[in-house]
Amino acid sequence: MFNLKEIIRPNVLKMKAYSSARDEFKGTAEVFLDANENNLGSLAGENYNRYPDPQQKALKSRIAEIKGVRPEQIFLGNGSDEAIDLLFRMVCTPGQDSMLHLPPTYGMYEVSANLNDVQLDAVQLTSDFQIPVKEVLASIKPTTKLLFICSPNNPTGNLIEPESIETLLDNFDGLIVLDEAYADFANAGSWTKRLDEFPNLVILQTFSKAWGMAGLRLGLAFASEEIISFLNKIKPPYNINEATQKLALQALQHTEGLCDMVEEIVQERELLMLALPGLATVEKVYPSDANFILIKVKDADGLYNYLLDKGIVVRNRSTIKGCEGCLRISVGTLEENQQLLQAISEFR
Ligand code: PMP
Numbered sequence: 001m002f003n004l005k006e007i008i009r010p011n012v013l014k015m016k017a018y019s020s021a022r023d024e025f026k027g028t029a030e031v032f033l034d035a036n037e038n039n040l041g042s043l044a045g046e047n048y049n050r051y052p053d054p055q056q057k058a059l060k061s062r063i064a065e066i067k068g069v070r071p072e073q074i075f076l077g078n079g080s081d082e083a084i085d086l087l088f089r090m091v092c093t094p095g096q097d098s099m100l101h102l103p104p105t106y107g108m109y110e111v112s113a114n115l116n117d118v119q120l121d122a123v124q125l126t127s128d129f130q131i132p133v134k135e136v137l138a139s140i141k142p143t144t145k146l147l148f149i150c151s152p153n154n155p156t157g158n159l160i161e162p163e164s165i166e167t168l169l170d171n172f173d174g175l176i177v178l179d180e181a182y183a184d185f186a187n188a189g190s191w192t193k194r195l196d197e198f199p200n201l202v203i204l205q206t207f208s209k210a211w212g213m214a215g216l217r218l219g220l221a222f223a224s225e226e227i228i229s230f231l232n233k234i235k236p237p238y239n240i241n242e243a244t245q246k247l248a249l250q251a252l253q254h255t256e257g258l259c260d261m262v263e264e265i266v267q268e269r270e271l272l273m274l275a276l277p278g279l280a281t282v283e284k285v286y287p288s289d290a291n292f293i294l295i296k297v298k299d300a301d302g303l304y305n306y307l308l309d310k311g312i313v314v315r316n317r318s319t320i321k322g323c324e325g326c327l328r329i330s331v332g333t334l335e336e337n338q339q340l341l342q343a344i345s346e347f348r
Pocket of ligand 1: 078205206219
């Protein structure tokens with residue numbers, strides 16, 4: 001049986017959330033002399049001399065509306081990379097606990113495990129990049145606190161079968177971190193609808209991909225109110241800066257453009273999927289539900305360097321186990337994709 005209190009680190013269980021004088025203060029005031037800010041103003045203009053809202057209330061309330069969850073089920077991070085790191089620090093005692101990930105997958109799970117001195121266990125995805133559920137269940141140890149699932153998976157691009165995710169959610173007493181960074185490009189909806197069913201589910205999303213705000217650094221974790229309250233306790237108080245809160249809130253008032261962008265990217269992806277297999281050097285094009293495509297080519301290093309010479313940067317994934325000979329290519333604009341296809345077709 002999953003019991004959150006049993007997996008939270010003992011020191012985190014004891015911690016109180018950081019709270020500023022301004023948080024605690026309930027009345028109205030005009031003179032703020034509590035946070036050692038520069039009350040004369042800011043060289044950056046506006047009200048950037050003031051610390052941002054540590055609880056990001058306005059932003060969370062808008063995100064809750066858009067995503068159909070309660071604000072108390074949302075954690076905001078400085079990119080979802082920050083949420084990944086905080087999840088380790090919330091449940092894994094360094095030098096003692098372990099995590100499980102399913103490569104080939106997003107590299108930050110491993111980086112964060114290493115950084116936090118958490119033992120890294122791995123079960124390789126199958127040849128069609130699905131989860132070997134029995135093997136994963138057999139690899140879970142008493143010390144396994146986190147299991148990372150990325151769907152659509154980076155760098156392979158495919159969605160993970162929902163039945164596998166559900167079986168793991170039902171049979172794992174640690175936290176399952178389901179990374180939906182690329183879910184907006186897939187036609188499968190989000191697991192946020194099922195949050196109330198699974199007390200051990202943490203869903204990651206990001207504004208860096210479909211929403212086009214990678215430079216603002218804004219990532220999300222959705223989970224039970226209890227899990228979110230622990231994340232809020234351990235986060236740096238001002239982790240989402242004022243410019244990000246302001247600009248993201250502005251952008252979220254006008255979401256009409258989002259569908260058009262996603263539609264265009266998906267359409268461009270499908271055009272690439274049609275064109276790439278016809279090129280002599282391309283051996284395999286993996287199906288994609290994301291905004292990138294994994295391709296297997298005859299000479300990955302050669303093509304990678306050739307494209308660099310042409311001023312086109314893609315990601316060489318050929319040294320990763322399970323992705324031998326593969327390049328990962330983000331879907332660009334129509335013009336960029338044509339440039340890419342032209343360059344690949346000229347490679348000898
Ligand atoms: N998860 C996955 C699967 C990703 O590919 C990325 C970014 N490459 C992230 C999370 C991190 O996104 P963010 O910009 O929100 O830190």
